[in-house]
Amino acid sequence: MNGFPGVALMLAIPALSAAVLALTTDYRLSARLNVLATFLTLLSAVSLLFDKPAPDAYFNVDDLNIVFIVLTGFVALTTSVFSASYIAHELEIGRFEPVHLRFYHAMYQALIFSMNLALVANNIGLMWVAIEMATLTTVLMVGLYRTREALEAAWKYFILGSVGIAFALFGTILVYMAARPVVGEGFDGMVWTILAKRVSAFDPSLLNVAFIFLLLGYGTKVGLAPLHAWLPDAHAEGPTPISAVLSGLLLNVALYAVLRFKLLLAANAGALAPGPLMAAMGLGSLIFAAFMLYRRRDVKRMFAYSSIEHMGIIAFAFGMGGPLANFAGLLHMTMHSLTKSAIFFAVGHISQVKGTQRIADIRGLTVSHPLLGWGLVVGVIAISGLPPLGVFTSEFLVVSSAFARQPLLAALLVAGLLVALGALTLRLQGLAFGAPTPDVAPSRASYAPMISHLGLVVLAGIYLPPPLVAWFQHVAGLLG
Amino acid sequence: MDGFTLDVAHLLAGGLVLTSFVMLYQDRLYALLNVFALQALVLSLSVAWQAWIQGAPHLFITAAIALIFKAFIIPVALHRIIANLGIHREVEAVTGLGPTMLFGIGLVALSMVVMLRVTAGDDPLAREDIAFALSVVLLGLLMMITRSNAVSQVVGFMSIENGLILAAAGAKGMPLVVEISVAFSVLVALIVIGVFLFRIRERFDTVDVGVFDRIQGERR
Numbered sequence: 001m002n003g004f005p006g007v008a009l010m011l012a013i014p015a016l017s018a019a020v021l022a023l024t025t026d027y028r029l030s031a032r033l034n035v036l037a038t039f040l041t042l043l044s045a046v047s048l049l050f051d052k053p054a055p056d057a058y059f060n061v062d063d064l065n066i067v068f069i070v071l072t073g074f075v076a077l078t079t080s081v082f083s084a085s086y087i088a089h090e091l092e093i094g095r096f097e098p099v100h101l102r103f104y105h106a107m108y109q110a111l112i113f114s115m116n117l118a119l120v121a122n123n124i125g126l127m128w129v130a131i132e133m134a135t136l137t138t139v140l141m142v143g144l145y146r147t148r149e150a151l152e153a154a155w156k157y158f159i160l161g162s163v164g165i166a167f168a169l170f171g172t173i174l175v176y177m178a179a180r181p182v183v184g185e186g187f188d189g190m191v192w193t194i195l196a197k198r199v200s201a202f203d204p205s206l207l208n209v210a211f212i213f214l215l216l217g218y219g220t221k222v223g224l225a226p227l228h229a230w231l232p233d234a235h236a237e238g239p240t241p242i243s244a245v246l247s248g249l250l251l252n253v254a255l256y257a258v259l260r261f262k263l264l265l266a267a268n269a270g271a272l273a274p275g276p277l278m279a280a281m282g283l284g285s286l287i288f289a290a291f292m293l294y295r296r297r298d299v300k301r302m303f304a305y306s307s308i309e310h311m312g313i314i315a316f317a318f319g320m321g322g323p324l325a326n327f328a329g330l331l332h333m334t335m336h337s338l339t340k341s342a343i344f345f346a347v348g349h350i351s352q353v354k355g356t357q358r359i360a361d362i363r364g365l366t367v368s369h370p371l372l373g374w375g376l377v378v379g380v381i382a383i384s385g386l387p388p389l390g391v392f393t394s395e396f397l398v399v400s401s402a403f404a405r406q407p408l409l410a411a412l413l414v415a416g417l418l419v420a421l422g423a424l425t426l427r428l429q430g431l432a433f434g435a436p437t438p439d440v441a442p443s444r445a446s447y448a449p450m451i452s453h454l455g456l457v458v459l460a461g462i463y464l465p466p467p468l469v470a471w472f473q474h475v476a477g478l479l480g
Numbered sequence: 481m482d483g484f485t486l487d488v489a490h491l492l493a494g495g496l497v498l499t500s501f502v503m504l505y506q507d508r509l510y511a512l513l514n515v516f517a518l519q520a521l522v523l524s525l526s527v528a529w530q531a532w533i534q535g536a537p538h539l540f541i542t543a544a545i546a547l548i549f550k551a552f553i554i555p556v557a558l559h560r561i562i563a564n565l566g567i568h569r570e571v572e573a574v575t576g577l578g579p580t581m582l583f584g585i586g587l588v589a590l591s592m593v594v595m596l597r598v599t600a601g602d603d604p605l606a607r608e609d610i611a612f613a614l615s616v617v618l619l620g621l622l623m624m625i626t627r628s629n630a631v632s633q634v635v636g637f638m639s640i641e642n643g644l645i646l647a648a649a650g651a652k653g654m655p656l657v658v659e660i661s662v663a664f665s666v667l668v669a670l671i672v673i674g675v676f677l678f679r680i681r682e683r684f685d686t687v688d689v690g691v692f693d694r695i696q697g698e699r700r
Contacts, residue, residue, distance in 0.1 A: 173610075
């Protein structure tokens with residue numbers, strides 16, 4: 001590693017702060033330390049934009065993962081700000097004990113550490129270990145409330161996530177076996193940069209089998225149907241900051257792993273085309289989730305299904321491939337992360353104020369809590385893909401590139417989007433308007449995270465800065 | 481490579497598949513745990529044999545982890561948990577034993593056909609190891625699907641893991657095998673602690689729609 005040690009800092013800061021926060025007893029201090037640590041992590045992540053270290057055997061920063069790294073840093077920071085006000089309320093009503101908070105903060109930093117590690121890893125084995133660690137930390141946090149439902153959700157996530165992780169490892173071993181005759185034994189056979197250079201000489205049939213296992217394994221973590229069963233429960237029963245990080249970041253990290261392996265397969269002429277598989281799973285997830293949105297009565301569960309829907313759109317876009325669809329996929333992933341975490345920030349405060357997550361018991365938010373209510377309205381309008389917000393831009397690009405190449409699939413895509421739009425607007429009307437339901441607690445929300453996210457989404461809908469467009473176009477070109 | 485080393489490696493890897501089949505029809509939890517301990521023992525022998533013939537001393541660490549952690553600590557811990565939960569006398573209804581065994585045989589045949597075909601160019605030891613490993617993985621998955629008890633599901637998951645360790649050890653010269661087996665051990669330990677702390681007896685997926693509604697948070 002040369003120059004500014006951005007990669008080292010990006011990993012060391014969360015790892016160290018996890019240890020420090022595990023020992024900090026004062027929760028006000030630890031919440032602030034948590035914010036500070038994520039802020040410093042973001043700074044070191046941003047430094048990588050200007051000073052990319054040369055790839056070595058363990059770490060690699062290139063134009064593809066830097067998008068994910070910066071996004072992870074940003075959402076982790078805003079979520080830690082939201083989390084500070086969220087947990088203050090949870091402590092007050094006694095859902096959290098101070099001792100839980102030490103654990104919670106340490107796990108939050110451990111999660112950021114493992115996500116960053118998975119993103120910068122230049123080694124498919126290291127990446128697997130990092131994603132396993134991210135799964136474990138989120139499992140522990142989902143079960144934090146210790147209610148029967150929370151434990152059930154955590155257990156389900158645990159078992160399904162572990163089976164996914166096991167499949168991913170089997171695929172990883174197969175990739176190594178495919179690489180061994182060409183690259184030689186030892187460490188080189190697991191290094192991304194070396195694999196990517198020499199993949200054209202690998203045995204295609206072994207790569208095909210490997211990709212099936214990897215797609216099933218990491219696809220479980222992305223939440224693609226029919227492997228999504230853990231996702232709604234984990235989102236609904238855990239603390240809301242975790243829902244925000246799960247939807248906004250962890251799903252992306254798993255998708256990043258799938259994308260990397262897709263790149264490998266695409267560079268081998270004899271291997272099967274990975275795109276149609278991903279596009280089919282994506283489209284299936286979108287349509288399935290869109291219909292599932294209608295029967296939801298729990299507000300966090302509803303937005304969890306919306307996450308499945310959007311991961312489906314993103315997987316579809318990357319599966320279609322080509323510069324335009326890849327660009328749309330990247331943009332949509334960014335917009336979805338920002339919007340969905342903003343929605344979870346709003347929903348977290350709303351469920352605290354109203355004391356329930358049941359949709360039927362929450363009404364008239366724009367009257368009783370204008371800022372939260374309108375924030376939710378803007379967020380839901382954005383996530384359902386209505387103009388002029390950022391998600392509209394990216395969904396429009398996905399749809400138009402699909403129409404240009406596969407009109408039939410595009411028709412299905414549009415149908416799914418419209419069904420989801422209907423479900424979300426239907427629920428939004430009840431949540432936001434009408435006579436307000438009584439509050440159980442005063443609102444002490446921190447609005448800054450929500451407003452900053454929504455502000456960016458609105459801005460992206462109206463004006464995309466040319467440097468950003470050029471950057472994403474460049475990355476989309478890399479993705480093939 | 482002479483015939484003898486290959487034969488021993490075969491014997492041990494085949495032993496893993498055999499123990500997976502034995503686990504499929506165990507309907508008593510203690511017996512299941514004993515078979516699992518046996519499988520972990522066979523795994524550690526198999527990995528140690530690989531370490532010997534490949535001249536890869538780090539694989540001995542993986543073999544030692546398998547022996548100490550999975551053949552002794554985990555089965556003993558699960559024994560105590562079962563006694564604690566008071567489910568040691570329970571006889572599990574293993575649904576459709578005959579079809580399950582037939583399905584298992586089908587899975588083994590499938591993994592042989594798939595893996596032997598796609599690894600045609602590789603050396604015979606690695607090829608057959610990976611085919612056996614996939615069989616163990618798929619049989620473990622089958623066991624997780626056919627059982628309703630949380631403890632036997634955990635055992636099913638651990639046998640999947642045994643298959644993966646076999647695959648990783650068989651892939652000659654694969655780096656990070658030790659790290660991966662440690663990471664897996666942490667995962668397994670946490671699952672076992674989870675079963676113990678939260679007294680999870682049954683898996684939550686059930687055909688009972690009433691239970692399903694409550695889990696889905698939809699009926700309140």
